[in-house]
Amino acid sequence: MSDITLNTAAAGVPEAAPRSAPLTQLGLVGWMRANLFSSWLNTAVTLLLAYLIIRWAVGFIEWGIVNAIWSVPNNQTQACRDLKGTGACWAVITEKHRFMLFGTYPYEEHWRPALVCLLFIGLYVVSAMRRFWRWELAIIWAAVLSVIGVLMWGGILGLSYVPQERWGGLPITLILATFGLAFAFPLAILVALGRRSSLPAIKVLCVMYVELIRGVPLISLLFMASVMFPLFLPEGMNIDKLLRAQIAIILFAAAYLAEVVRGGLQALPKGQYEAADALGLSYWQKTGFIILPQALRLVIPPLVNTFIGFFKDTSLVLIIGIFDLLTAGKTAIIEPAWQGFGVEVYVTIGAIYFVFCFAMSKYSQGLEAELNRHRRR
Amino acid sequence: MGETMEMLASAARTDAPPAITLDKVNKWFGALHVLRDVSLQVALGERVVVCGPSGSGKSTMIRCINRLETHQEGRIIVDDIELSDDVKALDAIRREVGMVFQSFNLFPHLTVLDNCTLAPIWVRRMPKAEAEDLAMHYLERVKIPEQAKKFPGQLSGGQQQRVAIARALCMKPKIMLFDEPTSALDPEMIKEVLDTMVGLAEMGMTMIVVTHEMGFARQVADRVVFMDRGEIVELGTPAEMFEQPKTDRLRMFLSQILRGH
Numbered sequence: 057m058s059d060i061t062l063n064t065a066a067a068g069v070p071e072a073a074p075r076s077a078p079l080t081q082l083g084l085v086g087w088m089r090a091n092l093f094s095s096w097l098n099t100a101v102t103l104l105l106a107y108l109i110i111r112w113a114v115g116f117i118e119w120g121i122v123n124a125i126w127s128v129p130n131n132q133t134q135a136c137r138d139l140k141g142t143g144a145c146w147a148v149i150t151e152k153h154r155f156m157l158f159g160t161y162p163y164e165e166h167w168r169p170a171l172v173c174l175l176f177i178g179l180y181v182v183s184a185m186r187r188f189w190r191w192e193l194a195i196i197w198a199a200v201l202s203v204i205g206v207l208m209w210g211g212i213l214g215l216s217y218v219p220q221e222r223w224g225g226l227p228i229t230l231i232l233a234t235f236g237l238a239f240a241f242p243l244a245i246l247v248a249l250g251r252r253s254s255l256p257a258i259k260v261l262c263v264m265y266v267e268l269i270r271g272v273p274l275i276s277l278l279f280m281a282s283v284m285f286p287l288f289l290p291e292g293m294n295i296d297k298l299l300r301a302q303i304a305i306i307l308f309a310a311a312y313l314a315e316v317v318r319g320g321l322q323a324l325p326k327g328q329y330e331a332a333d334a335l336g337l338s339y340w341q342k343t344g345f346i347i348l349p350q351a352l353r354l355v356i357p358p359l360v361n362t363f364i365g366f367f368k369d370t371s372l373v374l375i376i377g378i379f380d381l382l383t384a385g386k387t388a389i390i391e392p393a394w395q396g397f398g399v400e401v402y403v404t405i406g407a408i409y410f411v412f413c414f415a416m417s418k419y420s421q422g423l424e425a426e427l428n429r430h431r432r433r
Numbered sequence: 434m435g436e437t438m439e440m441l442a443s444a445a446r447t448d449a450p451p452a453i454t455l456d457k458v459n460k461w462f463g464a465l466h467v468l469r470d471v472s473l474q475v476a477l478g479e480r481v482v483v484c485g486p487s488g489s490g491k492s493t494m495i496r497c498i499n500r501l502e503t504h505q506e507g508r509i510i511v512d513d514i515e516l517s518d519d520v521k522a523l524d525a526i527r528r529e530v531g532m533v534f535q536s537f538n539l540f541p542h543l544t545v546l547d548n549c550t551l552a553p554i555w556v557r558r559m560p561k562a563e564a565e566d567l568a569m570h571y572l573e574r575v576k577i578p579e580q581a582k583k584f585p586g587q588l589s590g591g592q593q594q595r596v597a598i599a600r601a602l603c604m605k606p607k608i609m610l611f612d613e614p615t616s617a618l619d620p621e622m623i624k625e626v627l628d629t630m631v632g633l634a635e636m637g638m639t640m641i642v643v644t645h646e647m648g649f650a651r652q653v654a655d656r657v658v659f660m661d662r663g664e665i666v667e668l669g670t671p672a673e674m675f676e677q678p679k680t681d682r683l684r685m686f687l688s689q690i691l692r693g694h
Binding site for chain 2: 325327328330331332333334335336337338341345346349350353429430
């Protein structure tokens with residue numbers, strides 16, 4: 057049989073022209089047929105789910121838009137209460153959004169934390185673009201973070217001084233997350249390298265660090281930072297509460313990130329290390345040019361997973377009385393007139409968190425595809 | 434007649450100062466004794482082919498020469514520098530010794546050109562433009578200059594191994610070590626890599642090659658080393674070794690190798 061095919065091919069019979077796939081498998085109709093209506097059971101499930109989704113969406117639109125009240129005069133929330141839950145009271149957001157975003161920061165100075173948030177977002181956007189990935193980026197970071205410090209604290213350049221206790225809302229969340237990850241990530245790389253070091257002292261130190269920090273909940277670390285740590289300081293010396301929480305978050309995040317990075321280091325074939333050694337590259341040259349660029353690319357998904365987790369974990373600082381975005385939102389509805397409108401506030405805050413986390417997730421997918429281009433044939 | 438000339442030539446070469454000296458080298462992996470009193474001298478410009486059954490310690494031996502493995506007893510002297518825990522000595526030796534691996538070990542995230550220029554730029558402190566010229570020179574030598582901008586994953590196995598040879602040459606090493614360079618290749622690609630190595634031998638490079646390619650050994654080797662169970666069993670010119678093997682172990686090995694071909 058195979059002989060016959062061979063013979064006809066050798067005889068120069070023209071190859072059959074490529075045919076297009078049957079129409080029923082192309083386009084939207086084909087896709088729906090294959091994925092939604094391929095059998096009676098699938099059709100039934102599709103219809104049921106479609107019904108549920110539409111029911112829910114219609115309900116949400118009715119609650120959130122059609123029946124919603126967008127503003128009320130002078131804290132007169134009776135109109136909202138009369139809805140009895142059939143419509144959203146977005147008036148609480150209209151009224152309280154400044155407090156949710158900026159906490160107890162002096163009202164007339166709100167432009168400062170607002171500018172800080174924009175600076176942070178600008179910094180993220182610039183850092184995300186590969187063409188800015190050069191050493192000057194470190195200077196940009198240092199400069200922008202200094203400006204952020206000046207804006208928040210004030211006390212110079214004609215800005216009034218605002219003590220840290222009055223900071224709150226979104227800037228706190230962004231400060232904790234940005235400084236946290238910016239310091240935790242390099243620390244994590246060092247710890248991961250240290251755990252694989254051939255020097256026993258460094259290795260033991262790194263293993264102990266990771267195991268100790270991972271072994272306790274973040275909440276207990278934050279408590280220690282806020283309550284126990286000051287007891288050990290000499291009389292009269294005081295370290296800012298936010299800074300203590302920040303350090304706790306950095307140490308905690310670094311332990312987790314270190315294990316993610318170590319996973320990447322272990323996934324690299326031994327031959328990569330040997331080839332770099334054989335060429336005479338030093339330890340840091342080998343690590344910087346050969347090992348880390350490959351190891352970090354491999355672990356982008358779990359890295360971003362951890363980043364997103366820590367972005368949200370910053371909300372745990374509420375237990376030591378720091379007003380991050382979530383705590384500020386919670387506090388905004390303590391006032392009797394606005395009690396009972398938690399859903400609207402939490403939906404809004406959830407949406408803000410979602411925007412940041414979803415952006416991180418989408419960006420990392422693009423980055424992964426771009427950085428792993430060399431693996432495509 | 435021709436044979437005597439060749440032997441004279443190789444004898445002359447062995448008078449030159451040794452590029453590599455192994456003196457009673459011993460190594461263990463745990464309890465396993467993988468190198469037993471291995472002594473070998475390789476002269477500058479000499480080509481030595483190392484053969485032997487798998488697990489005989491031949492790869493371990495050449496990996497000890499640039500300290501990818503550490504030996505526990507005996508002395509290894511490369512280019513008048515003794516291998517020790519001294520980091521400076523090790524750096525000096527690794528600059529002079531190039532290595533080609535069975536599995537190529539190119540850096541997949543760097544282009545072919547960057548693979549070749551990385552070490553000259555950072556270890557030899559060569560200006561970038563000069564390193565690129567040098568890299569293109571050696572890529573032309575291994576006959577793939579047109580692939581310089583590609584990533585290793587886009588090349589065939591034979592092309593990757595030739596890039597690996599060019600990468601090692603870019604460090605201008607005095608000595609080249611080849612650890613089964615054709616064992617991971619499809620049969621049709623073995624020749625292109627062996628041809629590159631023959632070309633290198635003709636240029637007078639000092640080479641130690643671990644390989645089962647007996648045709649290559651006959652063509653370029655000054656001496657052949659036969660290893661079995663961690664020791665050097667026989668050592669001689671290819672003619673002596675292949676025509677009149679002295680030991681049963683070599684005879685058996687040769688018959689197995691030849692049957693395979």
